[in-house]
Amino acid sequence: MKTIKLVALFFTLLFIMDDTISQAAGAVQIAYTVTFPEAQAHYADVEMNISGLQQNTLDLKMPVWTPGSYLVREFAKNVESFSATAKGKLLATPKINKNCWQINTTGLSSVTVKYRVYCFEISVRTSFIDASHAFISPTGIFLYPDKMLQSPSTVHIIPYQGWTKISTSLEPVNGNAFTRHAPNYDILFDSPIEVGNQDIFGFDAAGVKYEVCMVGGGNYDKERLKVDMAKIVEQETAVFGENPNKHYVFIVHNYARGGGGLEHLSSTTLGASRDSYGTEAGYHNFLSLVAHEHFHLWNVKRLRPIVLGPFNYDTENYTTDLWIAEGFTAYYQNIILRHANLTTPDGYLDAISNEINVIENQPGHLVQPLAESSFDAWIKAYRPNENSYNTTISYYDKGAAVGMLLDLEIINDSKGKYSLDDVMKYMYDTYYKTKKRGYTDAEFKQGFEKFAGKNLDDFYKKYITGLTPIDYNKYLGYAGYKIIDELADSNDPTLGVNIAASGKKIVTSVIRGTAAWIDGINVNDELVSIDGVPVTDATTMLTGKKVGDKITVNVLRDGLPLTLPVTLLRNNRLKYKVISLPDATAQQFAVRKKWLKL
Structure with a gap:
């Protein structure tokens, strides 16, 4: 007592x-x-x-x-x-x-x-x-x-x-x-x-006044941006059923070369290349960035992991759920453009293919689980070193892929009644609007299971906390698609190094499992010659060589000459492409129609 x-x-x-x-x-x-x-x-x-x-x-x-x-x-x-x-x-x-x-x-x-x-x-x-x-x-x-x-x-x-x-x-x-x-x-x-003295223009969408402030000039078309940005706003608002702002501001900094964005409660800051708006690829990249950061006004600024608010501004705020907060936002940045008819179905599938290639060609995806990638963002994601490619995976990239898998799983299992949109709206309504707090990892998993109609323990064990390679064909198959490797039959040799773009041929990274990794070429080595031929161009330094050849690589390491015997290995780089199954069923077409809003 x-x-x-x-x-x-x-x-x-x-x-x-x-x-x-x-x-x-x-x-x-x-x-x-x-x-x-x-x-x-x-x-x-x-x-x-x-x-x-x-x-x-x-x-x-x-x-x-x-x-x-x-x-x-x-x-x-x-x-x-x-x-x-x-x-x-x-x-x-x-x-x-x-x-x-x-x-x-x-x-x-x-x-x-x-x-x-x-x-x-x-x-x-x-x-x-x-x-x-x-x-x-x-x-x-x-x-x-x-x-x-x-x-x-x-x-x-x-x-x-x-x-x-x-x-x-x-x-x-x-x-x-x-x-x-x-x-x-x-x-x-x-x-x-x-x-x-920024250039300011605006538009109305989803009942909200939008302001766009352009800094640094650029070859942008204001009228086209007003129309297309409004389409993005309307599509994203439709996911959640409401737009919680009265006034929203896009602050866009245009540089000679720029990129990136940071979300805020009622605004966002974007970086862009001032002359990129004139090409279709550059313009769509900008719209994708707009879609990503604007989607955050719901996902992470309001629907958030429980530890991300109220904030502790003195120290790190750890969460294992950035694969939802950022990864799902990365997934939606492309699917929203498709749903708004700002990209074609084939254009969207190309974006998926590129995303898969980024993940599967990074050795770190077999080393770092997705949940750990999120938790360690504070010490790894923003502080990469020369070996990060071999040891980490981005919660943006793999999180986006997992978002796609879950979207297809839910659409297929519910026979087109539900999609990932329904999960996002349910979680927003339940935790932001009703409970007025963030969600736990277990609570979001329950949200997925509610609309998938089944237990997802195995899915989480494989793809969230584990290192099981993603079975893309299983999930894409729900919509009558599959992936093929366009480099499957190639037999080109590679050292397995990345080299500084200009000046001396300095090794900037060594890829795990390659000839350079096995035979001891190091980061910061200067490649001098291969079999006595000076290295002048990284793209031609192995001309005439084949897989299995034993070569002599001369390098300068810390200013001292060193000769390394190297056995060339096959370049295992993958180049996946999403293609349609030739015999897709009516059910698969129904999933495809729901997924891509055809």
Whole structure:
């Protein structure tokens, strides 16, 4: 009884303490002002005014990662010139760990904090500033008071000279476009801000106002994009039965060569190549990126693994379910284009073929299970090395393939009544809308089983937690398709290395199980000659050679000459293509019709 009473007392005190902190947080007012006096040098100057304080100590933190990008990036490394004042006096601001500054606020109700942030990393997940524009990725710009993540705040932007426009999903305050309101920090950190002279256009779809902000120019056709992006929005909204936004923003950064995207609750940031819109391949690649990131507004931003929200911004947030959150989104990015008639059935099958080839030609798919790929994203996916190709598999690529398998399984087993769409809508309605929380791995498995009408333990054991090679023909066969290897009869030799594209022929990776792997060619070796013939071109260095030949490879390793005897092996690279079965049945055609919306 004594132990129980002590535990009860502890939790009572904890409740009182948390309630006091919550009341204090509720009374606190937080306002940021962001200026760019040295935009040309890539700086944002931030002033943070905090009032209504009731505690004796104020800890201000900078997130170490940004949701959607599973890597600790240590944003505090870019902060400098940190200071705090109150009542006209400079306060001590000791840094108590890598991302936290502590201020003694005894007797103080308000504090002004000033700091600068260096912003010169081009990506969809990091801030970048120069004289032409500012892209503010909030997790790397705005400090937050510890234990006050539910506090609202305002952000006032004072543009650099000549900048006239702002694009963000945060709502304006009193009609002032350059002053925005965030209801809490999860929303602030999930709302990137673009400031400059971007090209802005819009369209309406699924009852939502969409804004597209193009930065960096490009050969895009606005009118065509309005029509096709609206088709994507309508198709994706149909999966879930509702579009939860009133206003959504696409921030598109166009570079000489660009790519990638990062999802947010009511916006997304995309990277694109500014001159790629003029080709059909480039244009469809962009639409596929649009479809991927926009699908995330449901899948992961609302329907999410249970650990991904509320977020811990101080450390990693582990989940084994990124193969659903990202992999299924990668699956939908292509099937949505097919359903919207933005790609042909053959074009979609080609996309599937390419996806299968990526997986099956990566030795790591026989080393790393899909669930482990998700869990280890923090230390492997965003930190690849020269051996990652041999040891890992992408939860995007294999997750997309598994999404296809489950879609075909459900369509076939339900005789066309259900598809993966029904699972996604059920899970969205059940966990996001009704239970108002994320899902566990077991709960999503139950969702699959509900619509497949059978136990999926064996499927999970093989393809999620295990390393069983995927039986593509079983699942594609439901729709009257199969895969063939167009290189099955080839007998070309290969060393099994990748080489730097230009300059010296430096080995950048060695593929597991190949001649180079077995006979000891190493990464960073410089290939000098083969059988005395200088290596000048990676594509011709084995001209005249055949499988089984014993060759002499001369390399420079750490500047020293080395001769290696190598026995050439067959190039085992696969080139799969999805083709139709010649004798497909009526049932298979029915599955195909449902799957591809023919």
